[in-house]
Amino acid sequence: MRDVVSCGSAGEVHALRSAALRASVALELLGWRALRNDLRWLRRTAGRLRDWDVSHGAAAPAQRSALVHELQAQLHSARAQCLPDALARVLQTRAPSHHLGPQGQLQCLARRALGTHDPHRLRQRLRRLRLALDMLGLTHDAGAMREVVDRLGRWHDELQAPQSSTLDRTYKKARRSWRRAAPIVRRYAS
Amino acid sequence: MRLWIVRHAPAVDPTAELPDAARALTPKGRERFATAVRGLRRLNASFDLIVHSPLLRAVQTAELLAPLNKGTMQVAPELALEPSEDLLALCAGQSVALVGHEPHVSTTVAWLTCGWESLGPTGAVLFKKGAVACLEGELRPGRMQLRGLWQPGVLRKLAR
Known part of the structure; x- marks a missing residue:
């Protein structure tokens, strides 16, 4: 700051x-x-x-x-x-008494990610999930989230320039990486 | 509008190593205030906004009040100071909770109900740790009415 x-x-x-x-x-x-x-x-x-x-x-x-x-x-x-x-x-202090525990919070984050079809929201929610996985040392799964987040980000940036010739290809790549990552998110959500 | 003024729950005593701002609630204080919150629920208390001081004991108290909150929470250093117009400017909503410290909470009650800025060294409103006052009216000094003042023991009894 x-x-x-x-x-x-x-x-x-x-x-x-x-x-x-x-x-x-x-x-x-x-x-x-x-x-x-x-x-x-x-x-x-x-x-x-x-x-x-x-x-x-x-x-x-x-x-x-x-x-x-x-x-x-x-x-x-x-x-x-x-x-x-x-x-x-x-x-620095202990968690509040209503705390679900890290696994419970992770489940909430994963469910929230699965609860949207809007790519921009999905990206935001997956980014939070990725950071949470990183913080809990689950770096492999965090990597899968990072790929979707990056690809959705690239697609989102290209949307600002609609004349982009690669827009469709970027979107397909983002969808492919989401298909790979979705089972991981479902695992945390269940 | 309705204004709920809350004094933080009991916290650990200050020591030379522990700065005042980092004093946490005691386990007993946390447990008792959680019960008092259930008593507040019985009074149909609900908030659009919780404004709390940045001192740890106030943040923890605000966290315990969160189940009654339908809106947002906001940190405001103004709550660790004498009440002021700046503090009133933060109270956007129909039902706002302010979580702060003595002597400022009792001064705030007096200021908003009677328009006095100071009640002298002892204060005219008894505000135990974890006590809650409810004011109603126009959010201006001297324009609010005291609708209730509940000490923590009363709130815990209400929870039963």
């Missing part, structure tokens, strides 16, 4: 959003509901600048600079400033 406040480069914004997502998945695995909305707010706040970077690249630096200032102002807010310490304290 400090890096984004000082510089606001595309890489730092991406790192901030990734760190917030990882923290959110860690809280979910531990069964915490508190602070997850704050992390979502942080991701969405940084998401506006990230969307700009994806769609405009290096074009129109003046408009990007306005978005950077807007993000920096949000990161200076009391809510953002207290979040890292509050998060660190929560992650």
Whole structure:
């Protein structure tokens, strides 16, 4: 967060959003509901600048600079400033009493992934599942999720440029990798 | 609107090694407050938003209140300070719970009901750890009405 406040480069914004997502998945695995909305707010706040970077690249630096200032102002807010310490304290404590346990949380994440047919949502939910599998040391299954997430991501990016000649091929590749990964997700969901 | 003001449940005592912000709820405090939450459910308490202080004991208390929450949760350092207009600006919803600390919770009750900013050194509202007050009315100092103040023992009895 400090890096984004000082510089606001595309890489730092991406790192901030990734760190917030990882923290959110860690809280979910531990069964915490508190602070997850704050992390979502942080991701969405940084998401506006990230969307700009994806769609405009290096074009129109003046408009990007306005978005950077807007993000920096949000990161200076009391809510953002207290979040890292509050998060660190929560992650050091034991799980709440209603906690289902990591396997139960994993099951919830897998069921959520199976509960959508929208490719964008599927990608978001599989990304959370991948991070959870990674955190639990299930790296082989996490790798299968990563492949689908990456391919769906590539397809999603190509959708922004509809003249792309490879759109169909990219979508077919994403579908193929999802067909391979779906049994793994079903295994965790059951 | 309805405002539920909650003082955090009993936490471990501070020590030289343990910073105040990192004081966690005691196992007994957690268990008792979980029972008190069942008592709150009997009172038909439900929230659109839970705003809590970033101090660990308040985060843990808010987590225990989460089953009564239909909306979102938000951390707000304003709850670890004297009540202010900034705090009121965060309360977006028809039924909002604020989870904080003494002396600020009792000051908030007095400020919103009577418009006083300070009640003197002892405070006029007894707010045990885990106690809950319910205010109703317009969210402005002196414009709310105290509808209920339940000490934790009463809430636990309601849960039975």
